[in-house]
Amino acid sequence: MTFYNYPLNLRFKLVALAPRIIVTDATGKEVLFISQKVFKLKEDIRVYTNQTKEKEIFTIRAEKILDFNTRYNFVYAPEDRHVGSIKAKGWRSIWSATYILDNPEGNQTHFIKEDNPWVKVGDALFGEIPFLGILSGYVFHPSYTCFRWQGTDFQDRTEPVMQIKKESGFFEGVYSMHLVNKDITREEEVRSVLSFMLMVQFMRRRG
Numbered sequence: 001m002t003f004y005n006y007p008l009n010l011r012f013k014l015v016a017l018a019p020r021i022i023v024t025d026a027t028g029k030e031v032l033f034i035s036q037k038v039f040k041l042k043e044d045i046r047v048y049t050n051q052t053k054e055k056e057i058f059t060i061r062a063e064k065i066l067d068f069n070t071r072y073n074f075v076y077a078p079e080d081r082h083v084g085s086i087k088a089k090g091w092r093s094i095w096s097a098t099y100i101l102d103n104p105e106g107n108q109t110h111f112i113k114e115d116n117p118w119v120k121v122g123d124a125l126f127g128e129i130p131f132l133g134i135l136s137g138y139v140f141h142p143s144y145t146c147f148r149w150q151g152t153d154f155q156d157r158t159e160p161v162m163q164i165k166k167e168s169g170f171f172e173g174v175y176s177m178h179l180v181n182k183d184i185t186r187e188e189e190v191r192s193v194l195s196f197m198l199m200v201q202f203m204r205r206r207g
Contacts, residue, residue: 002189004031008177009167010200021200022051034197043072045201047194058083058190060198074194084109084191086198089154097144098154099199101191108149110188112195113157115143141166144199145180146192162192164199175200 005025012021023032033051037044043062049055056077064070071087082104089098089111101110143165150156161181167174177196184192 002179002182002184003186004189004193005029006177006179008032008193010173010175010177010197012173012200021197023197032197034201036201043201045198046077047197058194060194072198074191083187084194086112086191086195099195101146101149101195103187103191110146110149110161110191111154112144112146112199113154115145115163141168144196146195148188161188162196164196173200 005027007026008031009024010021011024020036021032021034022030023034025031030050033048033053035046035048035053037046043060045060046053046056047058047060049057059075059077061073061075062070063073069088071085073085074083075081076083084104085102085106087100087102089100097112097114099112100108101112103109143163145157145160145163147157148159148161150159159181161179161184162177163180164175164177167176175196177193
């Protein structure tokens with residue numbers, strides 16, 4: 001059984017000093033709240049059960065300062081326990097985004113691929129058009145899928161487990177997270193959800 005009732009919906013304001021993402025489940029219940037500390041040289045992202053911030057459940061920490069290829073570690077906050085990590089696969093991520101997910105032992109377990117790189121390009125270019133750019137959220141919807149690593153290459157997409165997709169939004173970013181494989185383990189679920197939430201933080205800066 002999974003932790004959450006899918007699909008999960010992620011929302012954030014496009015203009016905000018402190019990055020904040022609200023996550024609700026299929027019933028509309030708030031299940032996660034993501035807050036990032038500002039003016040930090042290293043990424044420092046905290047994940048709470050809701051906006052009250054009474055219970056912190058995960059921390060996402062960057063290993064290096066302002067490094068494009070740095071690794072981000074996922075930590076279960078109550079026990080300060082490492083539960084996995086994610087890292088972009090080199091400069092290929094500029095075009096066709098590929099991210100590698102590792103378990104706590106450092107072994108690769110999953111990878112995330114951008115479903116259609118041209119959609120991301122169209123979304124970015126349209127967003128730069130004066131006046132019309134504010135409507136880009138209604139035109140292009142980039143999506144990313146998390147796959148189990150089969151130990152072969154990054155083109156083996158035979159075992160998808162979860163997908164995230166940009167949805168229509170006006171003056172706010174909206175994403176939906178969908179469970180593809182109901183047989184996903186809870187460890188897989190945690191790493192996939194945290195990875196997607198981190199990616200949304202990156203996409204938030206892009207709009």
